[in-house]
Amino acid sequence: MTEFLQACRTAIGAAHVLTEAGDTAGYLTDQRGRYTGRAVAVLRPADTAEVAALVKLCAQYQVPLVPQGGNTGLVLGSVPDQQGNAAVLSLRRLNRIRAVDTVNNTMTVEAGCILQHIQEQAASAERLFPLSLAAEGSCTIGGNLSTNAGGTGVLRYGNTRELCLGLEVVSAQGEVMSSLKGLRKDNTGYDLRDLFIGAEGTLGVITAAVLKLFPQPRAQVTALVALDTPAQALQLLQQAQQHCGPALTGFELMSDICLRLVCKHFPEQRLPFAQHHPQYVLLELSDSESEEHARTLFESLIGEALEQSLVNDAVIAASLAQSRALWELRENISMAQAHEGKNIKHDISVPISRIADFISTTDALLQAASPGCRMVTFGHLGDGNLHYNVSPPLGVADTDFIAQQAAINLVVHDSVDRFGGSISAEHGLGALKREEITRYKSPVELQMMRAIKLALDPQQLMNPGKVL
Ligand SMILES: Cc1cc2nc3c(=O)[nH]c(=O)nc-3n(C[C@H](O)[C@H](O)[C@H](O)COP(=O)(O)OP(=O)(O)OC[C@H]3O[C@@H](n4cnc5c(N)ncnc54)[C@H](O)[C@@H]3O)c2cc1C
Numbered sequence: 001m002t003e004f005l006q007a008c009r010t011a012i013g014a015a016h017v018l019t020e021a022g023d024t025a026g027y028l029t030d031q032r033g034r035y036t037g038r039a040v041a042v043l044r045p046a047d048t049a050e051v052a053a054l055v056k057l058c059a060q061y062q063v064p065l066v067p068q069g070g071n072t073g074l075v076l077g078s079v080p081d082q083q084g085n086a087a088v089l090s091l092r093r094l095n096r097i098r099a100v101d102t103v104n105n106t107m108t109v110e111a112g113c114i115l116q117h118i119q120e121q122a123a124s125a126e127r128l129f130p131l132s133l134a135a136e137g138s139c140t141i142g143g144n145l146s147t148n149a150g151g152t153g154v155l156r157y158g159n160t161r162e163l164c165l166g167l168e169v170v171s172a173q174g175e176v177m178s179s180l181k182g183l184r185k186d187n188t189g190y191d192l193r194d195l196f197i198g199a200e201g202t203l204g205v206i207t208a209a210v211l212k213l214f215p216q217p218r219a220q221v222t223a224l225v226a227l228d229t230p231a232q233a234l235q236l237l238q239q240a241q242q243h244c245g246p247a248l249t250g251f252e253l254m255s256d257i258c259l260r261l262v263c264k265h266f267p268e269q270r271l272p273f274a275q276h277h278p279q280y281v282l283l284e285l286s287d288s289e290s291e292e293h294a295r296t297l298f299e300s301l302i303g304e305a306l307e308q309s310l311v312n313d314a315v316i317a318a319s320l321a322q323s324r325a326l327w328e329l330r331e332n333i334s335m336a337q338a339h340e341g342k343n344i345k346h347d348i349s350v351p352i353s354r355i356a357d358f359i360s361t362t363d364a365l366l367q368a369a370s371p372g373c374r375m376v377t378f379g380h381l382g383d384g385n386l387h388y389n390v391s392p393p394l395g396v397a398d399t400d401f402i403a404q405q406a407a408i409n410l411v412v413h414d415s416v417d418r419f420g421g422s423i424s425a426e427h428g429l430g431a432l433k434r435e436e437i438t439r440y441k442s443p444v445e446l447q448m449m450r451a452i453k454l455a456l457d458p459q460q461l462m463n464p465g466k467v468l
Contacts, residue, residue, distance in 0.1 A: 001040055004061040008043055008087075011053040016044040016093070027088045030079050031072050032338075035431075038084035039066070046093045047110075048168060048176060048207040054089060055205060056174030063087050064464045067201035069112065069143030072135040074347070075430030077200045077466050078143070086464070091142045094207055100125045105213040106165060106182040111142025111206045118211070127213035130157040130249075134331045142206045148198035150426030155382035156249040156286070157214070159426070161197045168208035169196050172457040182210045195452065200428050201463040203456045219291035222250075222284050222323040223298050225305070225314040226277035231356040232310050233281050233381055239310075240283060243301045247294065250284030251382030252330050258378045261336040262329055269328060272315045281381070282330050330378070334387075337376050342398035343391040344405050346412045350421035352384040359386070362415040366390060369411050370404060385425040388412060413440065429467045 008017045018024050019041045029036040040063065045051045058065045064086035068078045080086040094110035097118070101107070102125055109118055115136040122129035131144060133151035143149075144160045145167070157163065166179040169192075179186075179193055196204055227233060233253050240248050256276050262269055287294035298316050305311045317323035337343055350358045359377060366373055372393030379386040390408055392401035413423045417440050429437055438446060446468075453460070453468055 001061075004057060004063055005041055007057050007061075008041065008054060011057065012043065012045050012050045016046070018042040018044065024088075027068060027071065027090060028079055030076050031074065035076050035079060037080035037086075038082055039080045039086050039088045040084065042088045042090055044090045044093050048094070048170065051089070051091075051094070051170045051205055051207050052174045052176055054087075055170050055172065058087060058461055059173060059459060062459065062461070064461045065089050065205075066463050067091060067142070067146070067205050069140030069146070070114065070135065070138040072139040073143060073147060073430060074345075074427045075424070075432040077147070077428055077430030077463070081431070081465050089205065091140060091205070091207070094142075097121050098208065100127075100213075101182065102127060102213070104182050107211045107213055108180055108182070108208060109141055109211060110208050111140060111145075113141050115139050115141060115144060122213055123216065125213070126216055128216045129163070129211060129213055131160055131163055134334070141209060141211070145197050145206050145209055146199060146201050147428040148426070150380065150383065150385060152250050152252065152284075152380065154380060154385075155251055156246060161194065163212050164193065164197060164209050165212060166210040167193045167196055167206055170205040170207055172204055172459065172462050176207075177204075180208060180210050195456075198428070200430060200467050202453060202467045203462060205462075215288065217249075217286035217288055219287045219289075219294045220249075220284060220323070221287070221291060221294040221298060221317065222282065222326050223302065223314060223316045224272060224326050224329070225281050225283065225302060225311040226273055227279050227281065227311045228277065229356065230279060230359050230381075233279055234352070234356050236281060236305055236310055237352070237382055239305060240301055243304075244285055244297050247285045247287050247297065248283065248382075249286040250282065252282040252379065253381035253386070254280045254282065254330060254333065254378040255375065256280070257374055258333045258336075258376055259329055261340055261376065262332045265336040265339040266328075266332050269325070269332065271329075272326070273313050277312050282326060333376070333378050337389060337391065340391060342402050343376065343389050344402070344408050346388040346390075346409070346416075346423070347385070347425050347427045348388050348412065348416045348421055348423060349383065349385045349425035350416060350419040352382070354419050354421075355381065355384055355386065358415065358419045358421070359388075361419075362388070362412060365411050365415060366408065370401075370408060372396070373401075373408075383425070384421075409436065416440075431465050434465070434467055
Protein backbone atom coordinates (compact mmCIF):
# COMPACT_ATOMS: atom_id res chain seq x y z
CA MET A 1 0.00 0.00 0.00
CA THR A 2 2.90 2.37 0.70
CA GLU A 3 4.06 1.92 -2.88
CA PHE A 4 0.53 2.68 -4.18
CA LEU A 5 0.25 5.84 -2.07
CA GLN A 6 3.68 7.01 -3.18
CA ALA A 7 2.70 6.50 -6.84
CA CYS A 8 -0.51 8.51 -6.22
CA ARG A 9 1.51 11.35 -4.66
CA THR A 10 3.76 11.40 -7.71
CA ALA A 11 0.73 11.45 -10.02
CA ILE A 12 -1.30 14.26 -8.39
CA GLY A 13 0.90 15.87 -5.73
CA ALA A 14 1.22 14.88 -2.07
CA ALA A 15 -1.16 17.65 -0.93
CA HIS A 16 -4.03 15.90 -2.71
CA VAL A 17 -3.49 12.41 -1.29
CA LEU A 18 -5.23 12.60 2.08
CA THR A 19 -4.52 9.90 4.65
CA GLU A 20 -4.81 11.65 8.05
CA ALA A 21 -8.07 10.95 9.90
CA GLY A 22 -8.72 14.65 10.40
CA ASP A 23 -8.48 15.26 6.63
CA THR A 24 -10.44 12.22 5.44
CA ALA A 25 -13.32 12.19 7.96
CA GLY A 26 -15.71 14.33 5.89
CA TYR A 27 -15.38 11.95 2.92
CA LEU A 28 -16.03 8.74 4.85
CA THR A 29 -19.38 9.42 6.51
CA ASP A 30 -22.61 9.59 4.53
CA GLN A 31 -24.76 12.71 4.38
CA ARG A 32 -27.24 11.57 7.04
CA GLY A 33 -24.47 10.43 9.38
CA ARG A 34 -25.75 6.86 9.38
CA TYR A 35 -22.59 5.13 8.21
CA THR A 36 -18.85 5.69 8.35
CA GLY A 37 -16.53 3.62 6.17
CA ARG A 38 -12.74 3.32 6.03
CA ALA A 39 -10.30 4.05 3.20
CA VAL A 40 -6.58 3.88 2.48
CA ALA A 41 -6.72 7.45 1.21
CA VAL A 42 -8.87 10.16 -0.29
CA LEU A 43 -7.51 11.14 -3.71
CA ARG A 44 -8.27 14.60 -5.10
CA PRO A 45 -7.26 14.81 -8.79
CA ALA A 46 -7.45 18.15 -10.62
CA ASP A 47 -8.30 17.04 -14.16
CA THR A 48 -9.22 14.13 -16.41
CA ALA A 49 -5.59 13.13 -17.03
CA GLU A 50 -5.00 12.86 -13.28
CA VAL A 51 -8.20 10.81 -12.85
CA ALA A 52 -7.00 8.46 -15.60
CA ALA A 53 -3.56 8.13 -13.98
CA LEU A 54 -5.13 7.30 -10.59
CA VAL A 55 -7.57 4.76 -12.04
CA LYS A 56 -4.64 3.03 -13.80
CA LEU A 57 -2.76 2.88 -10.49
CA CYS A 58 -5.83 1.42 -8.75
CA ALA A 59 -6.04 -1.24 -11.47
CA GLN A 60 -2.31 -1.97 -11.17
CA TYR A 61 -2.34 -2.25 -7.35
CA GLN A 62 -5.83 -3.82 -7.13
CA VAL A 63 -7.21 -0.96 -5.04
CA PRO A 64 -11.02 -0.59 -5.10
CA LEU A 65 -12.18 2.91 -5.98
CA VAL A 66 -15.18 4.87 -4.67
CA PRO A 67 -15.98 7.92 -6.84
CA GLN A 68 -17.43 10.79 -4.85
CA GLY A 69 -18.93 14.16 -5.76
CA GLY A 70 -20.70 16.27 -3.14
CA ASN A 71 -21.41 13.23 -0.93
CA THR A 72 -25.09 14.21 -0.66
CA GLY A 73 -26.36 10.84 -1.92
CA LEU A 74 -28.97 9.14 0.22
CA VAL A 75 -28.25 5.43 -0.41
CA LEU A 76 -24.67 5.00 0.88
CA GLY A 77 -23.26 4.95 -2.66
CA SER A 78 -20.50 7.52 -2.19
CA VAL A 79 -18.77 6.19 0.93
CA PRO A 80 -16.44 3.17 1.19
CA ASP A 81 -17.22 0.03 3.18
CA GLN A 82 -15.53 -1.05 6.43
CA GLN A 83 -12.72 -3.09 4.86
CA GLY A 84 -10.41 -0.11 4.62
CA ASN A 85 -8.75 -1.25 1.37
CA ALA A 86 -10.52 1.22 -0.97
CA ALA A 87 -9.56 4.72 -2.08
CA VAL A 88 -12.15 7.51 -2.27
CA LEU A 89 -11.77 9.43 -5.53
CA SER A 90 -13.13 12.92 -4.91
CA LEU A 91 -14.04 14.71 -8.16
CA ARG A 92 -14.61 18.10 -6.55
CA ARG A 93 -11.48 19.73 -7.99
CA LEU A 94 -12.72 19.05 -11.54
CA ASN A 95 -14.86 22.15 -11.35
CA ARG A 96 -14.39 24.06 -14.60
CA ILE A 97 -17.08 25.17 -17.02
CA ARG A 98 -15.34 24.24 -20.27
CA ALA A 99 -17.71 25.90 -22.74
CA VAL A 100 -21.11 27.53 -23.16
CA ASP A 101 -22.67 27.43 -26.63
CA THR A 102 -25.83 29.55 -26.77
CA VAL A 103 -26.58 28.55 -30.37
CA ASN A 104 -26.33 24.82 -29.74
CA ASN A 105 -27.90 25.49 -26.33
CA THR A 106 -25.33 23.40 -24.52
CA MET A 107 -22.82 23.75 -21.76
CA THR A 108 -19.74 21.56 -21.28
CA VAL A 109 -18.90 21.14 -17.61
CA GLU A 110 -16.54 19.10 -15.48
CA ALA A 111 -17.93 16.47 -13.12
CA GLY A 112 -17.10 18.29 -9.89
CA CYS A 113 -19.05 21.46 -10.75
CA ILE A 114 -21.61 22.22 -8.06
CA LEU A 115 -25.14 22.12 -9.50
CA GLN A 116 -26.00 25.62 -8.27
CA HIS A 117 -22.90 27.03 -9.97
CA ILE A 118 -24.02 25.45 -13.24
CA GLN A 119 -27.51 26.96 -12.86
CA GLU A 120 -25.92 30.38 -12.22
CA GLN A 121 -23.58 30.13 -15.21
CA ALA A 122 -26.50 29.16 -17.43
CA ALA A 123 -28.51 32.12 -16.12
CA SER A 124 -25.65 34.51 -16.82
CA ALA A 125 -25.77 33.32 -20.44
CA GLU A 126 -29.56 33.96 -20.37
CA ARG A 127 -30.33 30.27 -20.43
CA LEU A 128 -31.89 27.80 -18.02
CA PHE A 129 -30.35 24.59 -16.73
CA PRO A 130 -33.49 23.14 -15.18
CA LEU A 131 -32.18 20.44 -12.84
CA SER A 132 -33.15 21.55 -9.34
CA LEU A 133 -33.05 19.78 -5.98
CA ALA A 134 -32.72 20.78 -2.35
CA ALA A 135 -29.05 19.67 -2.25
CA GLU A 136 -28.10 21.86 -5.25
CA GLY A 137 -25.73 24.02 -3.18
CA SER A 138 -23.45 21.04 -2.52
CA CYS A 139 -24.17 18.19 -4.96
CA THR A 140 -22.07 17.91 -8.15
CA ILE A 141 -23.16 17.29 -11.71
CA GLY A 142 -21.05 14.08 -11.75
CA GLY A 143 -23.11 12.81 -8.81
CA ASN A 144 -26.35 14.01 -10.43
CA LEU A 145 -25.50 12.10 -13.60
CA SER A 146 -24.30 9.01 -11.75
CA THR A 147 -27.58 8.82 -9.80
CA ASN A 148 -29.73 10.11 -12.69
CA ALA A 149 -31.10 12.62 -10.19
CA GLY A 150 -34.69 13.80 -10.42
CA GLY A 151 -35.77 16.81 -8.39
CA THR A 152 -38.57 19.28 -8.87
CA GLY A 153 -38.42 19.99 -12.62
CA VAL A 154 -38.79 16.44 -13.99
CA LEU A 155 -42.43 16.96 -14.96
CA ARG A 156 -41.38 19.41 -17.66
CA TYR A 157 -37.69 18.72 -18.35
CA GLY A 158 -37.07 15.07 -17.39
CA ASN A 159 -34.39 13.45 -15.19
CA THR A 160 -30.69 14.27 -15.45
CA ARG A 161 -30.39 11.62 -18.18
CA GLU A 162 -32.65 13.67 -20.39
CA LEU A 163 -30.56 16.80 -19.78
CA CYS A 164 -27.29 15.27 -20.97
CA LEU A 165 -26.06 15.03 -24.56
CA GLY A 166 -22.67 13.44 -23.97
CA LEU A 167 -20.06 12.35 -21.45
CA GLU A 168 -16.35 12.09 -20.92
CA VAL A 169 -15.63 8.99 -18.86
CA VAL A 170 -12.50 7.34 -17.48
CA SER A 171 -12.98 3.59 -17.86
CA ALA A 172 -12.09 1.06 -15.17
CA GLN A 173 -8.84 0.49 -17.08
CA GLY A 174 -7.95 4.19 -16.98
CA GLU A 175 -8.77 4.91 -20.65
CA VAL A 176 -10.59 8.14 -21.55
CA MET A 177 -13.82 7.81 -23.57
CA SER A 178 -15.12 11.13 -24.87
CA SER A 179 -18.48 11.86 -26.48
CA LEU A 180 -18.60 15.59 -25.83
CA LYS A 181 -19.79 16.60 -29.31
CA GLY A 182 -23.09 18.03 -28.09
CA LEU A 183 -25.12 16.18 -30.74
CA ARG A 184 -28.86 15.84 -30.47
CA LYS A 185 -28.87 13.00 -32.98
CA ASP A 186 -26.24 10.27 -33.08
CA ASN A 187 -27.47 6.75 -33.85
CA THR A 188 -24.14 4.99 -34.17
CA GLY A 189 -24.54 1.88 -32.07
CA TYR A 190 -24.98 1.22 -28.36
CA ASP A 191 -25.60 4.32 -26.28
CA LEU A 192 -22.61 4.21 -23.94
CA ARG A 193 -23.57 7.54 -22.37
CA ASP A 194 -26.76 6.01 -21.05
CA LEU A 195 -24.84 3.12 -19.50
CA PHE A 196 -22.78 5.44 -17.30
CA ILE A 197 -25.72 7.68 -16.34
CA GLY A 198 -27.33 6.14 -13.26
CA ALA A 199 -24.49 3.60 -12.83
CA GLU A 200 -23.56 5.08 -9.43
CA GLY A 201 -19.84 4.92 -10.17
CA THR A 202 -19.82 1.14 -10.69
CA LEU A 203 -18.76 1.19 -14.37
CA GLY A 204 -16.35 4.13 -14.68
CA VAL A 205 -15.68 7.70 -13.57
CA ILE A 206 -17.57 10.56 -15.22
CA THR A 207 -15.18 13.48 -15.67
CA ALA A 208 -17.19 15.87 -17.88
CA ALA A 209 -20.56 16.24 -19.59
CA VAL A 210 -22.40 18.23 -22.22
CA LEU A 211 -25.64 19.54 -20.73
CA LYS A 212 -28.75 20.82 -22.49
CA LEU A 213 -29.73 24.44 -21.92
CA PHE A 214 -33.23 25.89 -22.34
CA PRO A 215 -34.71 29.34 -22.82
CA GLN A 216 -35.28 31.11 -19.53
CA PRO A 217 -38.97 31.42 -18.70
CA ARG A 218 -40.27 35.03 -18.66
CA ALA A 219 -42.12 34.39 -15.42
CA GLN A 220 -42.41 31.79 -12.70
CA VAL A 221 -45.51 31.74 -10.54
CA THR A 222 -46.21 29.44 -7.62
CA ALA A 223 -49.50 28.41 -6.04
CA LEU A 224 -50.47 26.27 -3.06
CA VAL A 225 -53.84 24.55 -3.03
CA ALA A 226 -55.52 22.66 -0.21
CA LEU A 227 -57.60 19.57 -0.90
CA ASP A 228 -58.93 16.44 0.77
CA THR A 229 -57.44 13.41 -0.97
CA PRO A 230 -54.56 12.27 -3.22
CA ALA A 231 -57.25 11.22 -5.73
CA GLN A 232 -58.35 14.87 -5.97
CA ALA A 233 -54.72 15.88 -6.41
CA LEU A 234 -54.50 13.44 -9.32
CA GLN A 235 -57.63 14.91 -10.89
CA LEU A 236 -56.14 18.40 -10.46
CA LEU A 237 -52.92 17.22 -12.14
CA GLN A 238 -54.83 16.17 -15.24
CA GLN A 239 -56.72 19.46 -15.34
CA ALA A 240 -53.52 21.45 -14.81
CA GLN A 241 -51.75 19.61 -17.63
CA GLN A 242 -54.70 20.14 -19.92
CA HIS A 243 -54.98 23.79 -18.97
CA CYS A 244 -51.34 24.87 -18.78
CA GLY A 245 -49.56 22.43 -21.11
CA PRO A 246 -45.75 22.56 -20.88
CA ALA A 247 -45.90 25.68 -18.68
CA LEU A 248 -46.65 23.40 -15.73
CA THR A 249 -43.17 22.71 -14.31
CA GLY A 250 -43.90 21.59 -10.73
CA PHE A 251 -46.63 19.56 -9.06
CA GLU A 252 -45.68 18.50 -5.53
CA LEU A 253 -48.00 16.68 -3.13
CA MET A 254 -47.68 17.14 0.65
CA SER A 255 -49.88 15.57 3.33
CA ASP A 256 -51.00 17.71 6.27
CA ILE A 257 -48.61 16.09 8.72
CA CYS A 258 -45.67 17.24 6.54
CA LEU A 259 -46.64 20.88 6.87
CA ARG A 260 -47.53 20.52 10.57
CA LEU A 261 -43.97 19.25 11.15
CA VAL A 262 -42.47 22.13 9.13
CA CYS A 263 -44.48 24.75 11.10
CA LYS A 264 -43.53 23.04 14.39
CA HIS A 265 -39.79 22.86 13.75
CA PHE A 266 -39.48 26.06 11.68
CA PRO A 267 -41.84 28.38 13.57
CA GLU A 268 -41.02 31.30 11.28
CA GLN A 269 -42.84 29.40 8.52
CA ARG A 270 -46.62 29.57 8.34
CA LEU A 271 -49.39 27.75 6.57
CA PRO A 272 -51.05 30.39 4.37
CA PHE A 273 -54.57 29.09 5.15
CA ALA A 274 -56.93 29.78 8.07
CA GLN A 275 -57.20 26.07 8.83
CA HIS A 276 -55.44 22.79 8.08
CA HIS A 277 -56.56 20.47 5.27
CA PRO A 278 -55.68 16.80 4.68
CA GLN A 279 -53.54 17.35 1.56
CA TYR A 280 -51.79 20.16 -0.30
CA VAL A 281 -50.33 20.58 -3.77
CA LEU A 282 -47.63 23.06 -4.68
CA LEU A 283 -47.86 24.04 -8.35
CA GLU A 284 -45.34 25.97 -10.38
CA LEU A 285 -45.86 27.57 -13.78
CA SER A 286 -42.90 28.67 -15.91
CA ASP A 287 -44.37 30.90 -18.54
CA SER A 288 -42.72 31.91 -21.80
CA GLU A 289 -45.04 34.93 -22.27
CA SER A 290 -45.44 37.00 -19.10
CA GLU A 291 -46.26 36.94 -15.41
CA GLU A 292 -49.73 38.22 -16.19
CA HIS A 293 -50.28 35.32 -18.58
CA ALA A 294 -49.13 32.82 -15.93
CA ARG A 295 -51.44 34.35 -13.31
CA THR A 296 -54.40 34.26 -15.69
CA LEU A 297 -53.72 30.57 -16.37
CA PHE A 298 -53.50 29.81 -12.65
CA GLU A 299 -56.61 31.85 -11.81
CA SER A 300 -58.77 30.10 -14.36
CA LEU A 301 -57.40 26.63 -13.44
CA ILE A 302 -57.89 27.16 -9.72
CA GLY A 303 -61.22 28.99 -10.15
CA GLU A 304 -62.58 26.01 -12.07
CA ALA A 305 -61.23 23.55 -9.48
CA LEU A 306 -62.85 25.55 -6.64
CA GLU A 307 -66.18 25.57 -8.48
CA GLN A 308 -66.00 21.79 -8.88
CA SER A 309 -65.13 21.48 -5.15
CA LEU A 310 -61.96 19.72 -6.24
CA VAL A 311 -59.89 22.04 -4.05
CA ASN A 312 -60.88 23.61 -0.72
CA ASP A 313 -58.70 26.69 -0.74
CA ALA A 314 -55.78 28.19 -2.70
CA VAL A 315 -53.17 30.94 -2.67
CA ILE A 316 -51.18 32.25 -5.60
CA ALA A 317 -47.86 33.83 -4.57
CA ALA A 318 -47.97 37.58 -5.19
CA SER A 319 -44.20 38.08 -5.15
CA LEU A 320 -40.92 36.23 -5.47
CA ALA A 321 -40.60 36.28 -1.66
CA GLN A 322 -44.01 34.63 -1.27
CA SER A 323 -43.12 32.08 -3.90
CA ARG A 324 -39.88 31.27 -2.00
CA ALA A 325 -41.84 30.93 1.24
CA LEU A 326 -44.18 28.39 -0.39
CA TRP A 327 -41.25 26.40 -1.77
CA GLU A 328 -39.59 26.45 1.66
CA LEU A 329 -42.61 24.67 3.11
CA ARG A 330 -41.87 21.87 0.65
CA GLU A 331 -38.10 21.91 0.94
CA ASN A 332 -38.02 21.86 4.74
CA ILE A 333 -40.11 18.72 5.13
CA SER A 334 -37.12 16.33 5.30
CA MET A 335 -35.31 18.55 7.79
CA ALA A 336 -38.45 18.93 9.94
CA GLN A 337 -38.95 15.19 9.95
CA ALA A 338 -35.31 14.71 11.00
CA HIS A 339 -35.82 17.18 13.89
CA GLU A 340 -38.87 15.18 14.94
CA GLY A 341 -36.74 12.02 15.29
CA LYS A 342 -35.71 8.97 13.31
CA ASN A 343 -37.96 7.72 10.54
CA ILE A 344 -38.05 5.09 7.83
CA LYS A 345 -37.76 6.54 4.33
CA HIS A 346 -38.92 5.19 0.98
CA ASP A 347 -38.25 6.79 -2.40
CA ILE A 348 -40.78 5.01 -4.55
CA SER A 349 -42.56 5.43 -7.85
CA VAL A 350 -45.71 3.87 -9.28
CA PRO A 351 -47.60 4.68 -12.48
CA ILE A 352 -49.18 8.10 -11.89
CA SER A 353 -52.66 6.70 -12.48
CA ARG A 354 -52.24 4.27 -9.55
CA ILE A 355 -50.72 6.60 -6.97
CA ALA A 356 -53.89 7.40 -4.99
CA ASP A 357 -54.78 3.71 -4.71
CA PHE A 358 -51.22 2.92 -3.72
CA ILE A 359 -51.33 5.45 -0.88
CA SER A 360 -54.66 4.29 0.58
CA THR A 361 -53.81 0.57 0.26
CA THR A 362 -50.30 0.88 1.69
CA ASP A 363 -51.33 3.27 4.48
CA ALA A 364 -53.83 0.62 5.62
CA LEU A 365 -51.23 -2.17 5.46
CA LEU A 366 -48.82 -0.10 7.54
CA GLN A 367 -51.45 0.74 10.15
CA ALA A 368 -52.05 -3.01 10.51
CA ALA A 369 -48.31 -3.69 10.81
CA SER A 370 -47.46 -0.76 13.09
CA PRO A 371 -50.62 0.77 14.57
CA GLY A 372 -50.45 4.55 14.98
CA CYS A 373 -47.41 5.03 12.71
CA ARG A 374 -47.40 8.50 11.14
CA MET A 375 -47.23 8.79 7.36
CA VAL A 376 -45.11 11.71 6.21
CA THR A 377 -45.98 11.42 2.52
CA PHE A 378 -44.81 14.01 0.03
CA GLY A 379 -43.15 14.23 -3.33
CA HIS A 380 -43.20 14.70 -7.03
CA LEU A 381 -46.78 13.58 -7.75
CA GLY A 382 -46.47 14.74 -11.35
CA ASP A 383 -43.73 12.08 -11.83
CA GLY A 384 -45.48 9.33 -9.85
CA ASN A 385 -42.67 9.62 -7.29
CA LEU A 386 -43.36 9.79 -3.55
CA HIS A 387 -41.14 10.14 -0.53
CA TYR A 388 -43.28 7.76 1.45
CA ASN A 389 -41.76 8.16 4.89
CA VAL A 390 -42.93 6.56 8.09
CA SER A 391 -42.47 8.17 11.52
CA PRO A 392 -43.02 6.29 14.78
CA PRO A 393 -46.41 6.42 16.52
CA LEU A 394 -46.48 9.17 19.17
CA GLY A 395 -44.97 7.83 22.38
CA VAL A 396 -42.94 5.06 20.69
CA ALA A 397 -39.14 5.43 21.01
CA ASP A 398 -37.19 5.92 17.77
CA THR A 399 -34.98 2.93 18.49
CA ASP A 400 -37.93 0.56 19.03
CA PHE A 401 -39.46 1.79 15.79
CA ILE A 402 -36.26 1.57 13.75
CA ALA A 403 -35.94 -2.06 14.89
CA GLN A 404 -38.99 -2.72 12.67
CA GLN A 405 -37.31 -1.18 9.61
CA ALA A 406 -36.86 -4.41 7.63
CA ALA A 407 -40.49 -5.44 8.23
CA ILE A 408 -41.81 -2.00 7.27
CA ASN A 409 -39.65 -1.86 4.15
CA LEU A 410 -41.05 -5.23 3.14
CA VAL A 411 -44.66 -4.03 3.54
CA VAL A 412 -43.99 -0.87 1.50
CA HIS A 413 -41.79 -2.36 -1.20
CA ASP A 414 -43.97 -5.44 -1.74
CA SER A 415 -46.90 -3.06 -2.16
CA VAL A 416 -44.88 -0.94 -4.62
CA ASP A 417 -44.16 -4.12 -6.55
CA ARG A 418 -47.83 -5.11 -6.65
CA PHE A 419 -48.66 -1.65 -8.03
CA GLY A 420 -46.04 -2.09 -10.77
CA GLY A 421 -43.62 0.47 -9.29
CA SER A 422 -39.96 0.92 -8.38
CA ILE A 423 -38.33 0.81 -4.92
CA SER A 424 -35.90 3.54 -5.95
CA ALA A 425 -37.37 6.32 -8.05
CA GLU A 426 -34.55 8.87 -7.97
CA HIS A 427 -31.94 8.13 -5.28
CA GLY A 428 -30.40 4.94 -6.71
CA LEU A 429 -29.55 1.65 -5.01
CA GLY A 430 -26.09 2.30 -3.51
CA ALA A 431 -25.23 -0.12 -0.73
CA LEU A 432 -28.58 0.48 0.97
CA LYS A 433 -30.90 -1.27 -1.47
CA ARG A 434 -28.56 -3.53 -3.38
CA GLU A 435 -29.77 -6.68 -1.66
CA GLU A 436 -33.40 -5.69 -1.58
CA ILE A 437 -33.53 -5.07 -5.32
CA THR A 438 -32.90 -8.76 -6.02
CA ARG A 439 -36.42 -9.43 -4.67
CA TYR A 440 -38.00 -7.10 -7.24
CA LYS A 441 -35.88 -7.14 -10.42
CA SER A 442 -36.26 -10.11 -12.70
CA PRO A 443 -33.37 -12.64 -12.88
CA VAL A 444 -32.90 -11.76 -16.55
CA GLU A 445 -32.46 -8.05 -15.77
CA LEU A 446 -30.02 -8.80 -12.94
CA GLN A 447 -28.08 -11.18 -15.18
CA MET A 448 -27.76 -8.54 -17.92
CA MET A 449 -26.62 -5.95 -15.37
CA ARG A 450 -23.97 -8.35 -14.02
CA ALA A 451 -22.76 -9.09 -17.57
CA ILE A 452 -22.35 -5.35 -18.27
CA LYS A 453 -20.49 -4.84 -15.01
CA LEU A 454 -18.14 -7.74 -15.74
CA ALA A 455 -17.49 -6.55 -19.29
CA LEU A 456 -16.59 -2.99 -18.29
CA ASP A 457 -14.97 -3.65 -14.92
CA PRO A 458 -13.57 -7.21 -15.01
CA GLN A 459 -11.43 -6.62 -11.91
CA GLN A 460 -14.56 -5.42 -10.02
CA LEU A 461 -12.75 -2.42 -8.56
CA MET A 462 -15.26 0.31 -9.42
CA ASN A 463 -17.36 1.15 -6.36
CA PRO A 464 -17.65 -2.45 -5.15
CA GLY A 465 -20.67 -3.42 -3.05
CA LYS A 466 -22.90 -0.83 -4.69
CA VAL A 467 -25.88 -1.48 -7.01
CA LEU A 468 -25.03 -5.18 -7.60
C1 LIG B 1 -31.50 17.70 1.16
C2 LIG B 1 -31.37 16.72 0.02
C3 LIG B 1 -32.31 16.74 -0.99
C4 LIG B 1 -32.21 15.86 -2.06
N1 LIG B 1 -33.15 15.91 -3.04
C5 LIG B 1 -33.06 15.09 -4.09
C6 LIG B 1 -34.04 15.14 -5.14
O1 LIG B 1 -34.99 15.90 -5.10
N2 LIG B 1 -33.86 14.31 -6.19
C7 LIG B 1 -32.81 13.44 -6.27
O2 LIG B 1 -32.70 12.70 -7.25
N3 LIG B 1 -31.88 13.36 -5.28
C8 LIG B 1 -31.98 14.15 -4.20
N4 LIG B 1 -31.05 14.07 -3.21
C9 LIG B 1 -29.96 13.07 -3.29
C10 LIG B 1 -28.62 13.61 -3.84
O3 LIG B 1 -28.50 14.98 -3.67
C11 LIG B 1 -28.47 13.26 -5.30
O4 LIG B 1 -28.39 11.88 -5.41
C12 LIG B 1 -27.26 13.89 -6.00
O5 LIG B 1 -27.42 13.65 -7.38
C13 LIG B 1 -25.93 13.32 -5.55
O6 LIG B 1 -24.87 14.15 -6.03
P1 LIG B 1 -23.46 14.18 -5.29
O7 LIG B 1 -22.52 15.00 -6.09
O8 LIG B 1 -23.62 14.57 -3.87
O9 LIG B 1 -23.03 12.65 -5.41
P2 LIG B 1 -22.41 11.70 -4.31
O10 LIG B 1 -23.33 11.58 -3.15
O11 LIG B 1 -21.02 12.09 -4.01
O12 LIG B 1 -22.40 10.32 -5.11
C14 LIG B 1 -23.59 9.68 -5.49
C15 LIG B 1 -23.24 8.42 -6.32
O13 LIG B 1 -22.64 8.81 -7.55
C16 LIG B 1 -21.30 8.29 -7.65
N5 LIG B 1 -20.49 9.37 -8.25
C17 LIG B 1 -20.39 10.66 -7.82
N6 LIG B 1 -19.65 11.37 -8.69
C18 LIG B 1 -19.28 10.51 -9.68
C19 LIG B 1 -18.52 10.65 -10.88
N7 LIG B 1 -18.00 11.81 -11.24
N8 LIG B 1 -18.34 9.55 -11.66
C20 LIG B 1 -18.88 8.36 -11.31
N9 LIG B 1 -19.61 8.17 -10.20
C21 LIG B 1 -19.82 9.24 -9.40
C22 LIG B 1 -20.91 7.91 -6.25
O14 LIG B 1 -19.96 6.86 -6.25
C23 LIG B 1 -22.23 7.51 -5.64
O15 LIG B 1 -22.53 6.19 -6.00
C24 LIG B 1 -31.14 14.93 -2.11
C25 LIG B 1 -30.19 14.92 -1.09
C26 LIG B 1 -30.30 15.80 -0.02
C27 LIG B 1 -29.26 15.77 1.04
